[in-house]
Amino acid sequence: MRVWCGLHKTFARFEQGFYRRGVAVQFTILGSGSAGNCAYLETNETRLLIDAGFSPRQIRMRLARIGRAPETLHGILITHEHTDHIAGLAGLAGKLGLPVYCNRATAEEILRVCESSLDFRLFVTGSAFEIGDVVVESFAVPHDAQDPVGFVLRTASGSVAFATDLGHFTRLVGERVRKARVLVLETNHDVRMLQECPHRPWSLKQRILSRHGHLSNDAAADGLEQVLTEELQHLYLAHLSRDCNRPELALSVIRGRIDQLGARHIEVTVTRQDEPSPTLVL
Numbered sequence: 001m002r003v004w005c006g007l008h009k010t011f012a013r014f015e016q017g018f019y020r021r022g023v024a025v026q027f028t029i030l031g032s033g034s035a036g037n038c039a040y041l042e043t044n045e046t047r048l049l050i051d052a053g054f055s056p057r058q059i060r061m062r063l064a065r066i067g068r069a070p071e072t073l074h075g076i077l078i079t080h081e082h083t084d085h086i087a088g089l090a091g092l093a094g095k096l097g098l099p100v101y102c103n104r105a106t107a108e109e110i111l112r113v114c115e116s117s118l119d120f121r122l123f124v125t126g127s128a129f130e131i132g133d134v135v136v137e138s139f140a141v142p143h144d145a146q147d148p149v150g151f152v153l154r155t156a157s158g159s160v161a162f163a164t165d166l167g168h169f170t171r172l173v174g175e176r177v178r179k180a181r182v183l184v185l186e187t188n189h190d191v192r193m194l195q196e197c198p199h200r201p202w203s204l205k206q207r208i209l210s211r212h213g214h215l216s217n218d219a220a221a222d223g224l225e226q227v228l229t230e231e232l233q234h235l236y237l238a239h240l241s242r243d244c245n246r247p248e249l250a251l252s253v254i255r256g257r258i259d260q261l262g263a264r265h266i267e268v269t270v271t272r273q274d275e276p277s278p279t280l281v282l
């Protein structure tokens with residue numbers, strides 16, 4: 001595996017105003033939740049998946065619903081190696097020869113589990129690189145995987161940031177996702193529902209609640225408060241637990257905080273496990 005990184009060309013073009021604002025960028029969360037996560041970003045030059053946590057067949061079906069096919073992808077970005085983020089990766093990227101962008105520790109763990117050869121393009125956590133006309137910035141998140149990351153995808157129409165699978169909202173996460181136009185934020189569980197849930201063993205509850213587990217609705221609201229800016233226009237509530245959260249509960253906690261802060265310009269969408277969110281055109 002070689003460390004892959006290319007950046008200067010796209011940054012230079014951003015600086016020169018090569019990309020006009022208003023060029024269509026499309027973003028669709030194909031599905032999100034504790035049982036699978038996958039999102040699709042399309043710009044003039046680049047078509048990417050962010051995670052591949054459904055079966056290849058599911059990903060193909062969900063892309064077809066927005067008139068797209070896996071064959072036209074330029075690559076798949078991987079946040080970390082948990083099954084709900086890579087379930088369809090080997091079947092999709094291996095078969096189609098798609099580039100897989102992740103860090104070395106994640107690649108090694110994927111190889112150990114999947115035992116199939118993939119076209120890895122390795123980046124160093126914290127670095128930025130370009131894929132076509134998208135600049136991808138990676139940053140570390142506190143989660144119980146090998147080297148988990150979040151992403152900020154910089155496009156000509158603004159940035160799309162991912163902050164899911166994190167036990168707590170660190171200062172670094174806040175610095176990186178601030179100023180994004182679109183934020184995909186984890187609202188995994190309601191703390192009381194998790195504590196009272198009969199379907200989770202105590203050890204798993206401890207794991208989820210730990211500083212390297214998952215963000216609760218209230219923790220997500222606290223994190224959001226740190227990064228609320230004029231630039232933020234679209235907020236996706238993501239990675240909801242099926243048993244320990246409810247969409248209306250996550251929404252009411254986040255909306256309550258947004259209203260308190262007077263930031264009514266933000267459009268909030270709760271993502272779903274079983275079907276894609278409406279496509280957002282930036």
Ligand SMILES: [Zn+2]
Pocket residue numbers: 080082143145165
């Ligand atoms: Zn995870």
Ligand SMILES: [Zn+2]
Pocket residue numbers: 034037082084085165239
């Ligand atoms: Zn996950």
